[in-house]
Amino acid sequence: MQFEQKLTQYRELIAQKLPTFDLEQLEVFTGAQSGYRMRAEFAIYHQNQPSYSVHHVVHDSVTKQRIFCEGKYAIANALINRLMPAVEEFFAQNYKFAHKLFQIEYLTTTTQQVVISLLFHRALDKSEENNVDLLHAQAFKDFLQTKLNLKTEDLHIILRAKKTKLQLGNNFISETLHVNDKEFALYQVENSFSQPNAEINNLMLSYVDKHVHTDHDILELYCGVGNFTVVLASCGKKLLATEVNKQAVDFVYRNLERNNLTNVQVGRISAEEFVQAINKVRPFKRLEHIDLDTYNFDTVFVDPPRAGLDTASCDMISQFANIIYVSCNPHTLVDNLQYLTSKYGYRIKQLALFDQFPQTPHCESIAILTKNHS
Numbered sequence: 035m036q037f038e039q040k041l042t043q044y045r046e047l048i049a050q051k052l053p054t055f056d057l058e059q060l061e062v063f064t065g066a067q068s069g070y071r072m073r074a075e076f077a078i079y080h081q082n083q084p085s086y087s088v089h090h091v092v093h094d095s096v097t098k099q100r101i102f103c104e105g106k107y108a109i110a111n112a113l114i115n116r117l118m119p120a121v122e123e124f125f126a127q128n129y130k131f132a133h134k135l136f137q138i139e140y141l142t143t144t145t146q147q148v149v150i151s152l153l154f155h156r157a158l159d160k161s162e163e164n165n166v167d168l169l170h171a172q173a174f175k176d177f178l179q180t181k182l183n184l185k186t187e188d189l190h191i192i193l194r195a196k197k198t199k200l201q202l203g204n205n206f207i208s209e210t211l212h213v214n215d216k217e218f219a220l221y222q223v224e225n226s227f228s229q230p231n232a233e234i235n236n237l238m239l240s241y242v243d244k245h246v247h248t249d250h251d252i253l254e255l256y257c258g259v260g261n262f263t264v265v266l267a268s269c270g271k272k273l274l275a276t277e278v279n280k281q282a283v284d285f286v287y288r289n290l291e292r293n294n295l296t297n298v299q300v301g302r303i304s305a306e307e308f309v310q311a312i313n314k315v316r317p318f319k320r321l322e323h324i325d326l327d328t329y330n331f332d333t334v335f336v337d338p339p340r341a342g343l344d345t346a347s348c349d350m351i352s353q354f355a356n357i358i359y360v361s362c363n364p365h366t367l368v369d370n371l372q373y374l375t376s377k378y379g380y381r382i383k384q385l386a387l388f389d390q391f392p393q394t395p396h397c398e399s400i401a402i403l404t405k406n407h408s
């Protein structure tokens with residue numbers, strides 16, 4: 035979908051659902067139209083004739099039809115595009131390894147690091163010594179390193195099958211975030227969420243950094259591995275960050291430490307459970323290390339999945355004078371904003387569209403709401 039069409043549809047949605055918002059105030063941020071995706075996953079197609087070959091495949095989001103990538107994927111970044119033909123070349127020569135491979139996932143950074151995850155529909159070798167699959171994975175890694183001139187510490191391979199995981203290197207890589215005049219180092223980890231478009235992510239982080247104005251404490255829901263957390267924490271206030279995924283929470287701690295941020299507490303808890311915790315409906319063992327009464331919050335930051343916030347979460351965040359809402363789904367965003375503005379009297383101070391997914395119907399938004407009407 036072309037950007038102009040996406041913007042028109044977005045403006046129509048806002049006009050229809052949030053008629054009091056002045057569309058002249060809508061800010062729009064765009065970036066590269068291709069080569070922007072830092073992570074990509076492909077199905078694998080095995081062909082036996084005329085000789086054995088392996089192909090990266092994606093499925094059309096509307097027709098669900100199989101699309102052969104022919105060794106390239108326009109929306110993925112240059113590193114993924116360099117890896118794809120090399121990966122196909124290696125597997126074509128290594129049937130024993132490629133056999134029953136059904137999916138491949140690439141997670142990359144602008145610092146040129148990559149984790150490649152290979153998912154198999156067959157049992158992996160479980161031997162402690164001379165593990166055949168690990169030997170193959172090592173040969174695969176050596177081949178890619180030589181072919182693409184990659185450093186060994188920048189390339190990590192993970193093999194997954196039902197109940198088994200084999201790993202060569204790490205399951206994480208290190209990204210550098212550029213946020214206005216600041217820089218942060220952020221570990222991103224396989225199998226946990228990371229923002230797919232690094233250029234737009236830096237714009238979103240910079241936007242949040244510019245607009246967080248508070249002398250009070252901040253609550254963050256859905257913090258992932260700490261992408262926004264490091265920026266919010268650098269504003270100098272106390273921050274309480276929460277996230278449900280255990281692996282992501284482990285990495286928030288590591289990311290805070292890497293950036294010397296000591297003003298953050300992290301709770302492994304779902305947003306729905308946190309509503310109960312802050313409303314003192316019931317205590318949670320996982321929050322025992324946190325005394326909620328020591329916080330003097332006035333700002334809440336949320337970045338939920340596509341489903342948006344449920345009603346109880348909307349009611350809970352209405353305790354806060356300021357709401358910063360990052361959303362990957364304009365439809366659930368406007369529904370939540372409609373509820374918050376009509377029921378609790380918030381004003382939409384800022385609304386920005388970020389074209390995080392060019393050439394697709396999707397986009398990201400950031401809305402800043404306040405109860406302060408001055």
Ligand SMILES: C[S@@+](CC[C@H](N)C(=O)[O-])C[C@H]1O[C@@H](n2cnc3c(N)ncnc32)[C@H](O)[C@@H]1O
Nearest residue numbers: 227256257258261277278279304305337338339
């Ligand atoms: C859109 S991602 C945002 C992550 C992070 N803010 C970032 O920029 O990378 C949403 C996050 O919410 C987490 N999540 C999903 N459902 C949740 C829930 N019910 N409660 C808390 N966290 C949840 C996911 O694990 C994921 O890390």
